[in-house]
Amino acid sequence: MSEILLCSQSYKNNLDIISTHIGSKEKLGVVLKDNAYGHGIEEIAKLASTYGIKSVFVKNELEAKKIAHLFEHITILYGSLSSNAKNFHLTIHTDTQLDNLPQNSLIELKINIGMNRNGINPENIESVLQKIMQKKIHLFGVFAHNGYGDDIGEDFENCQKIFEEIKEKIKYFAQKMGFQTPRFHSLNSSGTFRSQNIQDDLVRVGLASYGYLTTDFKIPIAKKLKPVASLYADKICTHFLKKGTKIGYSGVTQLQEDSFVSTYDIGYGDGLFRFNGNQEAFFTADGYLLLPRSSMDCFSALSTKDRICVFNDATILAKIFNTIPYEILTNLSSFIKRTIV
Known part of the structure; x- marks a missing residue:
């Protein structure tokens, strides 16, 4: 029968390249959503865990449950959460998602910085943070998705400037409202490779970990990536x-x-x-x-x-x-x- 062979050495090669570029294995989060981009979520999760990855990103709770035993932090990008597993972090795109969450839920806020699809609008951050505090929900992370990583032009940098402003705003509110400063992340594969001085707490790498990059311009280091x-x-x-x-x-x-x-x-x-x-x-x-x-x-x-x-x-x-x-x-x-x- 037909079969997909997954090269463990190629996967390790790709993670090594990314870790070296960002300066730390600890800052590397990998994206396992949509069955690990078709590679097989359980198989790739084993490789990522063996490598030492602590933070991963999945599509929904069903995917999270398949790999719950392997990682410290699993961010669920879409849907709802039926369990309150300590290592599951639900992504919040709108304040109404908070209404039905129990106390002590772990969440990550997604902020809209220019794609204008999903996420909290920057002007609503304060009211959303107040609601989080009122409901005694734990804000584990704040992130954005820069949709211009593949493109030449100013849009990528402009979105990163917006996210830097949001980070400072949330740090201010953390001190003012008395909650722990969350982790911050905004860069995908192309955003990570084009950035030389990454200030976020981690990067979210999907496609590059599987051996590909789709930028409209050449990034020399990307030539070393190997399809898995x-x-x-x-x-x-x-x-x-x-x-x-x-x-x-x-x-x-x-x-x-x-x-x-x-x-x-x-x-x-x-x-x-x-x-x-x-x-x-x-x-x-x-x-x-x-x-x-x-x-x-x-x-x-x-x-x-x-x-x-x-x-x-x-x-x-x-x-x-x-x-x-x-x-x-x-x-x-x-x-x-x-x-x-």
């Missing part, structure tokens, strides 16, 4: 077919010469993007031409090998389908076996 995941497919059967033979739905592929053609056990039902014949030619990582159209459960290729590596670098597929590595990776079904190597 490789997707493999196993052969279903092989046919020897004559020149001119049509293959698959609507006969989109017509052989240009006598060939051995095999089918392999992964398709768009497993999250591999669908090749319909309109894309440029795609060769697997080990050099075999994929023959469209691919189907829900399988694809054909000019190969007789029992197992082929579909890809070991998601950027190639991302370019073909005019998207980003995130989408290629997170699209992979959780039903595909993940194996650490």
Whole structure:
């Protein structure tokens, strides 16, 4: 059956690069949301824990519970919380989320610094802090998401200036209202790599930990990142077919010469993007031409090998389908076996 192999050495390499850049392993938080960007949350969590990571970020409580035993701090980015685990920190995007939280809940405030999607608006910070104090909720962290890390221009720096102002404001209110100063973080992968003097308490690195960076400009250190995941497919059967033979739905592929053609056990039902014949030619990582159209459960290729590596670098597929590595990776079904190597 198809399988995703996770290279533990590549993952460690990436965390080493990031830790060296920020100057401390302790300041490195990793993002494990959405099944660890399609890599497998339980598998990657084991690697992160072994490395010494203390803080991680997940999509919801379901993901948090799967890895609760591995980390000191697990921030839940969306949804609600049914348990009051001591290492779970719920993200607060709006003050109404505070209404149903029990006393002593641990939370992190998300602040809107320019993406204008989720988070507390800066002008409402004081009233939200007052509500937190009234309800006797523990403010563990305050964070933002700078949505301009990949881009050239002033927007990234402008958002960071806003966050620095917010940090000072919250430190002032902490002293005034009598609560402990929370931890602060605002940088994702690209924001981390482009910053030379990081003043936050930690960084939140997702994509770079898996071996990718998607900036519109070159960052030399990013060249050392190594993709962690490789997707493999196993052969279903092989046919020897004559020149001119049509293959698959609507006969989109017509052989240009006598060939051995095999089918392999992964398709768009497993999250591999669908090749319909309109894309440029795609060769697997080990050099075999994929023959469209691919189907829900399988694809054909000019190969007789029992197992082929579909890809070991998601950027190639991302370019073909005019998207980003995130989408290629997170699209992979959780039903595909993940194996650490």
